[in-house]
Amino acid sequence: MDAASAQNMNGGLHANFIKRFPSGPEIQINSLQTRVAAVVTVIFGPSGAGKTTVLRCLAGLERPQEGIITFNGRVWSDVSKGLFVPSRERKIGFVPQQFALFPHLSIERNIAYGLNGMNFEERRSRVDEMMKWLGLGGLEKRLPHELSGGQQQRVALGRAVAPKPELLLLDEPLGALDSPTRLRLRADLRQLLKDTSTPALLVTHDRTDALALGDDLVVLNAGKIAQQGQVTDVFREPANVAVAEIVAMETVQPGRVIESGELITVAIGKQILRALNRGLETEFKEVFVCIRAEDVILVKGDPVRGSARNCLTGIVRTVMLEGQMVSIDLDCGFPLKALLTKQACEELALRTGDHLQALVKAPHVHLIPRMPG
Amino acid sequence: MSGEEWQFVRFTIGMAILSTLAMLPIGVGIAWWLARAGWKGKPLVETLVTLPLVLPPVVTGLVLLKLFGRRGLAGNWLHEKFGLDVIFTWRAVLLALAVMSLPLFVRAARTAFEEVNPLFEEMSRTLGAGEWRVFFTVTLPLARRGVMAGLLLALARALGEFGATIMVAGNIPGQTTTLSIAIYQYVQLGQDEHAWVLAGMSAALAFAAVLGSEWMLRQRKT
Numbered sequence: 001m002d003a004a005s006a007q008n009m010n011g012g013l014h015a016n017f018i019k020r021f022p023s024g025p026e027i028q029i030n031s032l033q034t035r036v037a038a039v040v041t042v043i044f045g046p047s048g049a050g051k052t053t054v055l056r057c058l059a060g061l062e063r064p065q066e067g068i069i070t071f072n073g074r075v076w077s078d079v080s081k082g083l084f085v086p087s088r089e090r091k092i093g094f095v096p097q098q099f100a101l102f103p104h105l106s107i108e109r110n111i112a113y114g115l116n117g118m119n120f121e122e123r124r125s126r127v128d129e130m131m132k133w134l135g136l137g138g139l140e141k142r143l144p145h146e147l148s149g150g151q152q153q154r155v156a157l158g159r160a161v162a163p164k165p166e167l168l169l170l171d172e173p174l175g176a177l178d179s180p181t182r183l184r185l186r187a188d189l190r191q192l193l194k195d196t197s198t199p200a201l202l203v204t205h206d207r208t209d210a211l212a213l214g215d216d217l218v219v220l221n222a223g224k225i226a227q228q229g230q231v232t233d234v235f236r237e238p239a240n241v242a243v244a245e246i247v248a249m250e251t252v253q254p255g256r257v258i259e260s261g262e263l264i265t266v267a268i269g270k271q272i273l274r275a276l277n278r279g280l281e282t283e284f285k286e287v288f289v290c291i292r293a294e295d296v297i298l299v300k301g302d303p304v305r306g307s308a309r310n311c312l313t314g315i316v317r318t319v320m321l322e323g324q325m326v327s328i329d330l331d332c333g334f335p336l337k338a339l340l341t342k343q344a345c346e347e348l349a350l351r352t353g354d355h356l357q358a359l360v361k362a363p364h365v366h367l368i369p370r371m372p373g
Numbered sequence: 374m375s376g377e378e379w380q381f382v383r384f385t386i387g388m389a390i391l392s393t394l395a396m397l398p399i400g401v402g403i404a405w406w407l408a409r410a411g412w413k414g415k416p417l418v419e420t421l422v423t424l425p426l427v428l429p430p431v432v433t434g435l436v437l438l439k440l441f442g443r444r445g446l447a448g449n450w451l452h453e454k455f456g457l458d459v460i461f462t463w464r465a466v467l468l469a470l471a472v473m474s475l476p477l478f479v480r481a482a483r484t485a486f487e488e489v490n491p492l493f494e495e496m497s498r499t500l501g502a503g504e505w506r507v508f509f510t511v512t513l514p515l516a517r518r519g520v521m522a523g524l525l526l527a528l529a530r531a532l533g534e535f536g537a538t539i540m541v542a543g544n545i546p547g548q549t550t551t552l553s554i555a556i557y558q559y560v561q562l563g564q565d566e567h568a569w570v571l572a573g574m575s576a577a578l579a580f581a582a583v584l585g586s587e588w589m590l591r592q593r594k595t
Contacts, residue, residue, distance in 0.1 A: 100493055
């Protein structure tokens with residue numbers, strides 16, 4: 001065991017476990033770790049990757065069949081020794097996807113539910129503190145069903161945070177909200193999570209949520225951890241094709257390395273692209289070329305010349321609205337996807353069949369070695 | 374209505390309420406267990422609990438008579454330990470009514486518990502609650518309408534019980550005679566006008582209990 005993981009045994013969460021269901025996939029978590037410095041660790045992956053199961057195992061709501069989970073040096077679950085700490089003793093705050101506020105209890109009694117060890121005055125003042133913090137003043141006596149989705153989310157967060165847990169677990173906290181509310185609350189949630197200064201583990205399948213909320217990212221695919229690290233690192237440098245697809249590197253094209261130096265020259269069919277060399281092993285000639293749709297800049301008019309820029313001439317194939325963004329499929333000799341804001345798209349007056357220039361900076365072209373066979 | 378008739382009505386209502394209350398904790402326990410446990414022997418327990426609902430009441434009465442008689446397993450123990458006699462006393466009425474109404478209550482309450490989303494119980498646990506607190510602050514309040522409806526059904530069943538009661542409690546006016554037994558006796562004696570009065574009372578009570586039960590179930594959507 002190296003020094004870094006030894007340190008992690010004492011601080012933060014450290015999990016190695018297997019969870020099987022009679023039917024369905026096996027969840028196999030290897031060395032899931034949270035950095036002590038990270039406020040929010042996002043577990044990110046497509047639906048069905050096992051994200052919720054991982055969270056439920058950490059919460060003690062599911063028992064793994066094998067492995068060990070420790071938190072801040074305390075063993076939560078050790079199957080080989082028959083150790084299992086039940087949920088109620090883990091000092092966690094859990095915010096489930098549908099919030100699951102107690103429907104028969106008022107908002108203040110929902111928030112006070114976990115404050116059983118306190119006397120009346122302490123409880124009163126903690127609830128008031130929570131209501132103020134969440135901006136829910138005046139709603140104390142309401143029942144959950146009388147609140148909007150966004151308010152319910154805040155109450156769920158307040159109920160989880162009130163007993164001062166040592167770890168917060170949030171399952172798709174924005175998933176049950178409609179899209180305008182979602183947009184508004186995304187920034188709020190990040191701030192609230194920072195306010196608590198409680199480490200949080202947050203599950204999402206939404207890339208924007210992951211980028212907006214996370215410090216660290218754990219990419220989960222088919223029940224296994226595909227990659228973990230700081231959010232920007234994982235997004236900019238996915239470890240393999242599966243991760244690239246999950247973190248939505250919209251363009252993933254097979255290419256051939258022609259020349260390797262500080263910049264790598266790579267060919268996709270007849271098109272030539274230049275990518276920054278991040279230490280690609282020279283024996284790899286076959287690569288996947290990955291470009292995030294956001295990193296593609298579209299320009300109408302004459303080709304632009306630039307030192308480290310790739311300038312590709314392309315034809316617009318489709319223009320598709322995706323929420324606030326517009327997704328554009330280009331044909332540059334290979335299919336290239338671009339993501340623009342609605343406004344930018346209108347200013348360019350993009351139509352299917354238009355000819356234009358697609359600019360991609362060399363550092364934004366990611367090369368992933370292609371597995372032989 | 375004569376004083377004697379009123380006595381039958383009061384006694385029957387009292388016994389029905391008492392037996393329902395006595396059956397309640399056991400019924401809640403069984404219903405909750407059936408709703409939540411994943412034990413292999415569950416179907417057997419389910420069948421045993423439902424049996425009094427489908428067996429001829431007289432048969433249930435016979436089993437109780439043999440079990441709680443002086444020489445029966447339970448009856449002997451109660452007599453030796455506490456000097457309590459059950460058979461042909463008001464206690465036998467209570468016993469018969471409770472056993473006969475239990476299956477109806479368990480069926481209704483079990484459904485109500487099954488309809489409680491386990492996620493609420495899990496939230497309670499993550500917030501530090503032990504299993505008793507989970508049950509009394511989350512499960513039971515969320516299932517309350519179904520449980521109440523079941524309780525009223527059980528009460529209605531107890532009010533009309535005949536077969537098991539007459540086997541274990543007999544027909545001792547002023548001590549064990551319930552409405553149904555009194556009606557039977559009046560008819561036997563050819564006093565039809567008395568039988569009709571009690572039959573009317575019986576119908577009114579049953580009507581009220583079932584109506585209450587239906588009303589409770591309607592209220593479930595909140």
